Amino acid sequence: METKPHAAVLIGPFGRATVSLGTRAVVAHAHAEFNFLFQVEGAGTVFRVEREPLPLDSEHMIVLNPWTTHAKEENSGAPTLLLSLLIDPAWLEANVYGPAAGDGMFPCNSVRTTPALRSLVEKLVKSIHGIGPAHDERAHVELVRELVAAVSYAYAQKGPALRIGRVDSRVRRAIAYIQQHAANNPDLLTVAAHAGLSRSQFFARFKDSVGVTPQHYLDWVRLHLAVKMLAGSDMPLAEVAAQLGFYAPSHFTRFFAQHVAIPPSEFRRCLVA
Structure with a gap:
């Protein structure tokens, strides 16, 4: 090829x-x-x-x-x-x-x-x-x-309805909180408290309902925001990093590359018009 x-x-x-x-x-x-x-x-x-x-x-x-x-x-x-x-x-x-x-x-x-x-x-x-x-x-x-x-x-085979539609009300509350505050990189114990769950209940119920840990879910939401910012604006990388709650641009670059396999600067440069 x-x-x-x-x-x-x-x-x-x-x-x-x-x-x-x-x-x-x-x-x-x-x-x-x-x-x-x-x-x-x-x-x-x-x-x-x-x-x-x-x-x-x-x-x-x-x-x-x-x-x-x-x-x-x-x-x-x-x-x-x-x-x-x-x-x-x-x-x-x-x-x-x-x-x-x-x-x-x-x-x-x-x-x-x-x-x-x-x-x-x-x-x-x-x-x-x-x-x-x-x-x-x-x-x-x-x-x-x-x-x-x-x-x-x-x-493929016929699958059930998406799991996200079957979560209980407290996990839904946690998901909404993560989505609203993802740019601030919220502490997961704060998320648990907002949902009215103890730490152990929160992690167990979240994994059972969604299929992944709260940290993996939070990482996905933050990465989704990062992709949207990189693809939809010419905002400098340092500003993208700051808006996503990273203490330094290098921390954002490492996070992005560890999840996407290419650094954010290359990701933006390689977008197909």
């Missing part, structure tokens, strides 16, 4: 598509979106999904339901050119899989990458990198839809 092996970020109504080249580890995290991970070129690598090591290579892709905790191990050798799709559940339901889409629709996190899927991956990556015929946003989104549909029809 003849691509330009560099980072590129496409943001659209579906969510986000990121092409990145590197060996960097990614810390354990989770998010509200479905995640599709493909090796495009270079060395294979390993992700830990709920602590289980899974390969990402020419024969295996990784599919993750919302709020599935995962991390990427640091490559021991050559870098990996990786495509990551973060797919909004509502978009997937409306444009791909219908009302059967749910947070448990993929029963297996490691699945085979067929030749047909690899061909769709290559088409999307080339399009994002501007290789071949000119593409506008609509064409990019259609290529994303084709790839997500192919993976879904091959490996």
Whole structure:
């Protein structure tokens, strides 16, 4: 495959598509979106999904339901050119899989990458990198839809309603507080007190209801805000960091790179117009 092996970020109504080249580890995290991970070129690598090591290579892709905790191990050798799709559940339901889409629709996190899927991956990556015929946003989104549909029809099963709709009132109160105060990086004990729960009750009920720890949820909300600021404004990185409650820009850069695999300056520079 003849691509330009560099980072590129496409943001659209579906969510986000990121092409990145590197060996960097990614810390354990989770998010509200479905995640599709493909090796495009270079060395294979390993992700830990709920602590289980899974390969990402020419024969295996990784599919993750919302709020599935995962991390990427640091490559021991050559870098990996990786495509990551973060797919909004509502978009997937409306444009791909219908009302059967749910947070448990993929029963297996490691699945085979067929030749047909690899061909769709290559088409999307080339399009994002501007290789071949000119593409506008609509064409990019259609290529994303084709790839997500192919993976879904091959490996998905009917899932239950999204877990976030089944949380109890106190956890809902905590979620609302986190969303309203995420830019201030709220202390989780303060969140627990606002929800009317002890520390142990808060962590147990939150994990049971949402599927991840309160810290992973808070990290996702703050990262979502960071992406929105980086993509939607020319605000200096130092100001972005300050508005998100980081004591220094370097702390923000480390947080962002540990979750996205590329630093915020490169993320902004590589946004596809």
